[in-house]
Amino acid sequence: MKPSRWSKPVAVVAAAIACWLVPLLWSLQRQRTGGVSLRPKEDGPAPLRAATVRPLILYVDAWPTRATLDLREIQGLTTESESTLAPAKVADHLVSALGRLGITPEIHRLDRLPPATDVSAYRPVVVVYPVRHGRPAAEVAAFFDRRVEPLVARQNGRADLAVADVAVAETPEIAAAAQRSVGEWSRYYKIRYEAGPRLDPRLSLHRERQLLAELAGRIRAEAGR
């Protein structure tokens, strides 16, 4: 049978459409399923019901200090508030990553956490902070002093609290040092602590999102414990 005179033009157009339509459909499918890597494996545990999960995300709205003082930055004259590494933005990205897993966390600026909030009602508590002068931002220490310590006291030293963190620093080494501090504070109060991602300006956006997606996966597991 002789092919129609339109068969080749139609094939050309179909191939050209496939070049962009296939990636577009793949992206939509990935968006709906929350990403291939985050889907539970066939032989893994059953997916958690979102209603059973309630993480609390607390972020410190400040910048990490740097090796060199940038006067324009501390005067708020630069456009760094748009940067991906602003802790508030990192917290937003983590909320999105959890949303992809069907989890809706509660999010607060750490220094504006309502006094009536019972942090032990959440699992886990994720603290997103910048490293300032080689230590976690002051608000994190204040959180342990003013919120965790009374809780431990009320519960006779057996606070059922799980803390994870995301440290934003100029280098991974500085972030790791800050996380060691948070680890020591957690050990002191005998609460569970898991060091989360260390974010620094050299990380690509893709890698940052990947690390936060991995943390979201671990939060889901922690929440179901």
Place this chain on the structure above:
Amino acid sequence: MKPELPPRVWLDRAVNLGLLWTGSLLAGSGLALKYRVGYTAPRGATVWGLDGEGWAGLHWVLSLVVLGLLALHLFRHRRWLWGVLVARFSPGLLAVVLICALLAGAPVLWPGE
């Protein structure tokens, strides 16, 4: 009646049309990332059902498709390209080619600060 075109012509047309459309969506996805679902967008902003991460993933995949089609396009025209380079060789043409190679390779190979 027009003579029938050989299959390689249709292949070239498919590659060129694919490049044109895919490149256009690549540009559109970049604009969406910058102005609609980027860091300054409100939380949960989506376009066509895709959020910022979805558009970033699409942008990345489309860039790979465009690079692949571009490589195929250059491969299909390799004889013409080589002919131009040999037949019309001049220091100016050599400079053009070297600058192309530099612009393509330098950002990848340059040592980071």
